[in-house]
Amino acid sequence: MVVLSEPAIKQMASSYMRNSMAAAGSSSAAFFSGVPLIDLSAPDAKHLIVKACEELGFFKVVNHGVPMEFISTLESESTKFFSLPLSEKQRAGPPSPFGYGNKQIGRNGDVGWVEYLLLNTHLESNSDGFLSIFGQDPQKLRSAVNDYISAVRNMACEILELMAEGLKIQQRNAFSKLLMDEESDSVFRVNHYPPCPELQTLKGTNMIGFGEHTDPQIISVLRSNNTSGLQISLADGNWISVPPDQSSFFINVGDSLQVMTNGRFKSVKHRVLTNRLKSRVSMIYFGGPPLSEKIAPLPSLMKGEESLYKEFTWFEYKRSAYNSRLADNRLVHFERIAAS
Numbered sequence: 001m002v003v004l005s006e007p008a009i010k011q012m013a014s015s016y017m018r019n020s021m022a023a024a025g026s027s028s029a030a031f032f033s034g035v036p037l038i039d040l041s042a043p044d045a046k047h048l049i050v051k052a053c054e055e056l057g058f059f060k061v062v063n064h065g066v067p068m069e070f071i072s073t074l075e076s077e078s079t080k081f082f083s084l085p086l087s088e089k090q091r092a093g094p095p096s097p098f099g100y101g102n103k104q105i106g107r108n109g110d111v112g113w114v115e116y117l118l119l120n121t122h123l124e125s126n127s128d129g130f131l132s133i134f135g136q137d138p139q140k141l142r143s144a145v146n147d148y149i150s151a152v153r154n155m156a157c158e159i160l161e162l163m164a165e166g167l168k169i170q171q172r173n174a175f176s177k178l179l180m181d182e183e184s185d186s187v188f189r190v191n192h193y194p195p196c197p198e199l200q201t202l203k204g205t206n207m208i209g210f211g212e213h214t215d216p217q218i219i220s221v222l223r224s225n226n227t228s229g230l231q232i233s234l235a236d237g238n239w240i241s242v243p244p245d246q247s248s249f250f251i252n253v254g255d256s257l258q259v260m261t262n263g264r265f266k267s268v269k270h271r272v273l274t275n276r277l278k279s280r281v282s283m284i285y286f287g288g289p290p291l292s293e294k295i296a297p298l299p300s301l302m303k304g305e306e307s308l309y310k311e312f313t314w315f316e317y318k319r320s321a322y323n324s325r326l327a328d329n330r331l332v333h334f335e336r337i338a339a340s
Helices: 006-024 045-055 068-082 086-092 123-133 138-166 176-180 255-260 314-322 330-334
Strands: 037-039 058-062 099-105 110-120 187-193 208-213 219-224 230-233 239-241 249-253 270-273 280-287
Touching: 037 045, 045 058, 045 138, 068 110, 068 138, 068 187, 068 280, 086 099, 138 176, 138 219, 138 249, 138 280, 187 208, 255 314, 255 330, 314 330
Parallel strands: 037 058
Antiparallel strands: 058 249, 099 110, 110 187, 110 208, 187 280, 208 270, 219 249, 219 280, 230 239, 230 270
């Protein structure tokens, strides 16, 4: 991934604005009031989670157990990092695969009005790089990242275990064990969407901050500051705007979980639009399996049905996703119908 310099960003802006605004439409959708809200401490949480995953592939959780101190500390430290001069931030990049990126998303031509940090979730792996990247007090950011990742991973595993219970899978950790495996290929991303100055005189206009896509992993755990921008796509193709909520977490079903449930759970397509006036910071934990893990529908969920997907390893799927565009349907290459 190439990190663009400030002059390059400005040169790219005019053509990017035309394409991005056309994709986003002339105005954002009204806030969607139907995002399922699930209290993880409630007795019926497991059933509500299954229903949400089947119908929308997306829901919000409260009583999640992640200390607000971890959330506020990491957001504060991340904001400090993104406020640094570009030349200093570039010391953390380009992401190969981990590090700082700016505007370009992946290596296949996708761009967005976003800068980001992509980090390894293996806590010890975040030590050496931070010492040289984050200047005077790298330990504070490193500790904030590690505390947050640990707490959010535990929450993700709790959600996956509630899913397994709701699906009546005998092995409660059928999903969560993949995240807890020491070889788990999970990643953590912090996105910063600056206000887009070109939109100041174009009221009612939007631009793509991060283009439409599904997440390839098992589960994604998203939290953002109190700024709008996230949209999800309904089954009919309409885009709906998700109301911001800085004290809750949003959960996405990923492609791998869709496969493991043989299509019963839906991997949700989503995107982010820019805000004219406010900066948006989002933090996403992507829970992934080990690279060698075979991804296929769980036999206990098949009930005599045929598998919709060929078996593949996470490494094979990750490689395919890495070589695709954001909006591509990656799963089509692994469907049995496509294979035949």
